Amino acid sequence: MSHTSRPVNIRRPLSCAECRRLKIKCNLQYPCSNCVRRGVADICPKGELVNGSRRVKILASTQHLHDRIAALETALDQVTNSQHPLLINGLYTQPEVRARTSPEGIIYTAVPATGTKDYQSNQSHISRKEYSNRTHCSHGMDNESSSKHFGIPVQDYVTSHNARSQNLCSPFSHTHEHDNLVDIAAQYLPPEKVGRALAGIYFMTFGWYSNIVQRDTWECKFFDHVYCPSVLKPQRVAAVLLVFALGASMDLSRPSEDTLANELFFAARQCLALDSSSSVTYLQCIYLCGSFLMNGKKDTSGGETFWPLLRAGMGIVEAMGLHRCVSESGSDDSSVLERQIVFWSMHGYDVLQSSALGRGQCIADFAIDCAIPEVDYDFGFHAQCYKLSRIWSKINERQIRVQLSTYAEVSEIDGKLTEFESALPIQLSSNIQPSPFDLTDPGRKEAAFKRYMLLLYLNEARLALHRRSFLQCLTDYSLDPLHSPQKQSYLGCLEACRSIINLVRKMLAIHGQLINRRWHYLFHLFSACLCLATAVIHAPAGSLSQSTLSELDSGVMLFRVAQRDELSTLEELRDQAVRAMLKVRRTSCSPMICLDIPDKNNTESHTLESSIQGSADTDCHDSTMSAILMDETLGDEEFNMAALFQEFGWDS
Structure with missing residues (x-):
């Protein structure tokens, strides 16, 4: 009996994961036709979809997505010079320890705001113990050693179980490198001499404007708490770091994009993540955080960023x-x-x-x-x-x-503003004229800043109050808003804009570079210029349109001197306002006018001449319109205050 050999079974290739899940025939050419037809060719052959929330299919295995995210974060970290906001809480980038040399020659390291691995400090060793009672269980920490950076005993505020539960609702998420206060203080706090200098800059630039941290309590409550032998508290350390960060951002000897301020701010966030308990110090830190965020650059600035905080x-x-x-x-x-x-x-x-x-x-x-x-x-x-x-x-x-208020309410609030302005003490009133001593005397300079700042907020309040009625006048009485029953709002808004431009001009004359680093001065100036441009564009035939355009030119000149990015937007609005006035002049058969309009494609200004009547003589110009011509030779220098000094009668 012959035994026939059984044929060897050749194992057929498996179908792709999606075809196996759907139990359909796969053509075994990856990506298969079924996956291509269903739009999931990227996951073929090993990827498989599963049911997610709301009947949405999600990928079962996300390991390759994690790998791609890690590669993207690494590539982003390599091509960016400054700290990118997407890498602050990065999941995959490795923390890099870099050294920074202080002005004293002391080297201390700083950890960039990327990565999530815990930084193991070798400067202190801390033991933990756990204890419990009948009501709750918490985790504490014993202080068995001292920090080499300070040479003082420090109590470490490691986040306990209850504190971590509390931090779930904290605006400062606990996703940082350090889990204890010793590492943060040793890593980020500058030497005492450097810290004292940064605090001095803060009180010269921010302290007069905000009293959230009082100068008389700064030394005993905050500065000495950090640099003298004491038990450290996270919120006080955070307040000190935030004061240092604001001082570094206003230090004119440093570039505006200096990384020291961002590093100190990041360290303060770490401290606040350790202790988010409600206290007066915690509120002070929130205020200081807002000042830093609102005064930051493109990656941190904006009211929407600070609003939830x-x-x-x-x-x-x-x-x-x-x-x-x-x-x-x-x-x-x-x-x-x-x-x-x-x-x-x-x-x-x-x-x-x-x-x-x-x-x-x-x-x-x-x-x-x-x-x-x-x-x-x-x-x-x-x-x-x-x-x-x-x-x-x-x-x-x-x-x-929701319901529109009556104009009587507007008049009532405007009366309160007028009463408030008339009751101001003489040191803060608008009756004091600028003096050349405001440039040299520190006390006079601070008093001038306070006076101009208060008057700036006062006129901004008047502008916000009358803005709605101001627009209503322009809409209903575009030929001449002075014929509107709400003409007081029209006049009040224009007067507020003129005052804002004048106040910012005086501040730039006192300290232009410092003002250029503060967001709110030029924010209010931009708001005023926007209202002036709107008044000319929507009511070019009004009796005040020519003087309004002159004030608009003054505001645009300040943005040109400060070299701000908003200049291009304001120049476009100014050009539109000039063209609106030219159109009205053509239709009203007025004499020839000569307007100076900056050319977007040429650095020099060219003259736009519009001959309304062919037989009109070129010398017969409107004397009122000639007043809007501005000297634009100051735009090439960073802060050339010669024209401002000449206006006030000062010696440049």
Whole structure:
């Protein structure tokens, strides 16, 4: 009996994962025709879809996506010079330790704001112990050694189980390299001499404008707490780092894109992630964070970035009851004063941001009975700012109201602004004329800054109040808005714009480079120029259009001197306004006019001549329109203040 050999079974190739899942025939050519037809050729042959939420198919295995993200983050980190915002909480980039040399020659390292691996510091070794009781279980830390950077015993605030649960609602997410305060302080805090210099710059540039960190309590509460033997607290360390970051951003000896400020700001965020408990110091840190974000560059600036953080801070303010009077609660005077200052600083910030973004403020004015703090070392500047915020609250309430308010309400608020301006002390009033001593005397310079800043916010409030009625006048009475029943709003808006341009011009004359680094000065200036351009474009035949165009040219010149990116937008608006006036002149058969319009393709200005009547003589120019011609020779220099000095009668 012959035995026939059984044929060897050749194993057929497997179908792709998707065809096996759908139980359909696969043509075994990858990507198969079925996957190509269904639009999932990228995952063929090994990729497989599974059911996700809302009947949406998702990829079962995402390992290759993680690999692609890691490669993209690595490539992005290599091609960018500065810290990119997408790499702040990167999942795959490796933390790189780099050294930085201080002005004293001391080298201290800094970890960039990328990566999520924990940085293992070799400067201190800390043991942990766990303990529990009948009500809860928490994790603590024993201090068994000292930091070599400070040479002092430091209590390490490692986030406990309960603190981590609390940080789930914290605006500062706990996704940083360091899990303890010792590493953060040793890694980022500069030497004492450098820190003192940065703090001095902060108080010269930010301290006069905001009283959120008082100069008399800075040394004992914050600076000495960090650089003297004491138990470190995360929130106080964060406040110190934020003050240093703001000082570094305003240090004119450093470039505006200096990385030191960003590194200090990132370290402060790490500290706040360790301790997000509600306290006055935490609110101070939120305010300082907002000042840094609003004054940052393209990767950090913007009101939308700060808005959720500000609202979280206002929620803490309301939860702590800072908006209520505590004079009879038995607290000491210094604590009460600090609570009042922090509340009015946060509330004023919230009101201004809400008005700028067209949103409602957090705490209504009728729910506030916290007294306005009075101090005798700032000419009453901060107290007057707090009082002005009450009028801003009324403007914001009218701004967000669904039903339109009556013009009588507008007139009533405008009367309050006029009354507020007339009641200002002489040091802060507009009656004081500029003086050349404002350039040399530090005390006179600070007083001038405070005066101009308060008047700037006052005129911005008047502009925000009348803007809606101002536009209504331009819409209904485009031939001449002065014939409108709401002409007071038209005049008030134009006068506010003129005052804003004049105030910013004076600030640029005092310290142009410093003003160019602060966002709010040129923000208000841009708002004023926008209203002036709107007035000319929509009512070119108005009796005030020529003088309005002259004021617009003054504002554009300031942006040209400061070399701001907004200059191109304003020049386009100015060109549109000039063409609107030319069109009106042609139709009204006026004499020949000569307007100076910058050429977008040429650095020099050319003259646009429009001959309305062919027999008109070229010398018969409108004397009023000739006043709008501006000397544009200052645009090639960074801050040439010769024209501004000449205007004030100063010696350049």
